[in-house]
Amino acid sequence: MSALPDLAVLAAALRAGRGLTAKADIGSVTERLGLSGASAVPVGDDCAAIPDGDGWLLFAIEGFMNEFVAGDPWFAGWCGVMVNLSDIAAMGGRPLAIVDAIWANGEDKAKPVLQGLADASARFGVPIVGGHSNIRTDRGQLSVAVLGRAKRLLTSFDAKPGDHLVAAIDLRGRYREPFSNWEAATDAPADRLRGDLELLPRIAEAGLSRAAKDISQGGIVGTAAMLAECSGVAITIDVTAVPKPAAVPLERWLTSFPSFGYLLAVAPADIEAVTALYAERDIAAADIGLIAAGSRVAITDGRATEAIWDHAHQPLLGCAAPREAAA
Numbered sequence: 001m002s003a004l005p006d007l008a009v010l011a012a013a014l015r016a017g018r019g020l021t022a023k024a025d026i027g028s029v030t031e032r033l034g035l036s037g038a039s040a041v042p043v044g045d046d047c048a049a050i051p052d053g054d055g056w057l058l059f060a061i062e063g064f065m066n067e068f069v070a071g072d073p074w075f076a077g078w079c080g081v082m083v084n085l086s087d088i089a090a091m092g093g094r095p096l097a098i099v100d101a102i103w104a105n106g107e108d109k110a111k112p113v114l115q116g117l118a119d120a121s122a123r124f125g126v127p128i129v130g131g132h133s134n135i136r137t138d139r140g141q142l143s144v145a146v147l148g149r150a151k152r153l154l155t156s157f158d159a160k161p162g163d164h165l166v167a168a169i170d171l172r173g174r175y176r177e178p179f180s181n182w183e184a185a186t187d188a189p190a191d192r193l194r195g196d197l198e199l200l201p202r203i204a205e206a207g208l209s210r211a212a213k214d215i216s217q218g219g220i221v222g223t224a225a226m227l228a229e230c231s232g233v234a235i236t237i238d239v240t241a242v243p244k245p246a247a248v249p250l251e252r253w254l255t256s257f258p259s260f261g262y263l264l265a266v267a268p269a270d271i272e273a274v275t276a277l278y279a280e281r282d283i284a285a286a287d288i289g290l291i292a293a294g295s296r297v298a299i300t301d302g303r304a305t306e307a308i309w310d311h312a313h314q315p316l317l318g319c320a321a322p323r324e325a326a327a
Contacts, residue, residue: 004240004301010251011299011306014221017255044230044317045156046087046214047148058148060087068179069113069140075176075186077116080144082185082259083214085124089197090214090262092204093150095124100131103141110135113142123190124197152204154212156230159265161293163211165235166271167220168278168285169243170196170260180219182245182258192281196260199277208270215261220254221308223263224289225297229311231265234294240301243284265291 047058062083069076081098088095100117104110110133121128126146173184185193203209211231215223220242228235244253260283266274271287278285289300295312298305309316 005250007239007299007301007304007306010239010254011308013251014219014254014299014308017219017222044226046090047093049091049150049153049155052149055149055151056091056093056153058088058091058093058150059145060084060148061143061145062087063143064141066139066141069142072176072179073109073112073140074116074119075181075183076142077113077118078120078186079181080113080117080142081120081124081126081146083216084144084146085126085197086214086260086262088146088148089200090154090212091148091150092152092154092201092212093148094198094201095126095146095148097129097147098126099129099145101143102131102133102135103137103139104135105138105140107135109140113140117144123188124193125190150201150204152201152207154200154204154209154264156211156213156227159211159227159231159233159235159291161233161291163265163267163291164271164287165224165237165289165291166209166264166266166274166285167215167243167288168199168260168262168264168275168283169215169258171243171245171284172282173245173259175248175256180252180256182256182261185259196281196283199281199283200262203264203274203277206273208274209264209266211265213263215258215263217257219256220261220263220288221297221299222255225309225311225316227263227265228291228295228297228309229316231291232295234292234296234298235289236292236298236300236305237289238302239299241286241288243286243288 047060049056085095170184176183213227224235275285297309298307
């Protein structure tokens with residue numbers, strides 16, 4: 001087992017990392033649009049959730065970095081489906097349909113992106129039902145959206161002091177170099193992919209959690225910071241408890257984007273049930289930290305604690321719902 005890095009050095013690297021700092025860009029966009037967690041459809045979740053009958057319609061959308069689309073076009077197309085389905089699952093939903101928007105400099109440049117989209121659609125069993133295409137542009141770009149439905153929501157706004165933070169990550173993968181994308185899906189059978197995504201709606205509908213987030217480009221710590229801000233809580237992550245491939249350095253892992261990775265706020269009495277559901281499907285899941293009153297996101301190694309972000313002083317998203325003043 002490799003030695004842990006110096007906690008202060010690790011914290012400094014996490015604070016300065018692109019994955020976390022880029023999330024702060026969301027705040028300027030939400031401010032310009034006049035959006036917040038108090039909007040009619042609260043903003044800050046993995047999807048927009050719109051009440052619909054006895055459940056919710058879920059809308060998710062992702063746009064991809066130009067260098068990613070250019071450097072790994074087939075995988076960009078695959079990710080267009082995969083990451084949106086992950087967002088739907090993170091809110092306790094099941095996907096219904098996909099639309100895409102693609103730009104490319106000619107048909108040959110568009111082919112691998114479209115093939116990646118088609119392959120993922122078939123493997124996950126979610127149809128592509130339309131979209132937009134322009135293959136007479138000077139560069140490749142991609143955006144994909146998914147519609148889903150949830151019976152009972154998992155949200156970014158319902159983590160409570162006293163909950164524990166559970167991380168569930170599929171470690172059966174490898175990095176898709178040169179990016180920090182931990183890829184554990186492209187060679188997985190369809191029934192495994194579909195069954196794994198079904199775990200989140202099962203957890204929501206069983207009442208085992210009320211709050212969750214898909215681990216995104218912000219990595220584990222950046223995703224926890226977004227969850228903390230939306231819920232108005234503090235989170236301390238024990239870096240020694242985070243499920244991790246043995247050969248991957250901790251700093252890289254904490255900023256990685258896993259193809260299957262979630263953070264869930266779970267009451268202490270339900271931790272065993274939640275982690276057991278993931279263990280049944282050979283997915284690593286562990287209690288990695290505590291959720292408390294406050295606004296600081298921090299890491300600990302059991303000996304020392306280092307602050308990473310304080311959303312009361314510097315919001316990342318600007319999406320937290322206003323809360324009643326303490327009595």
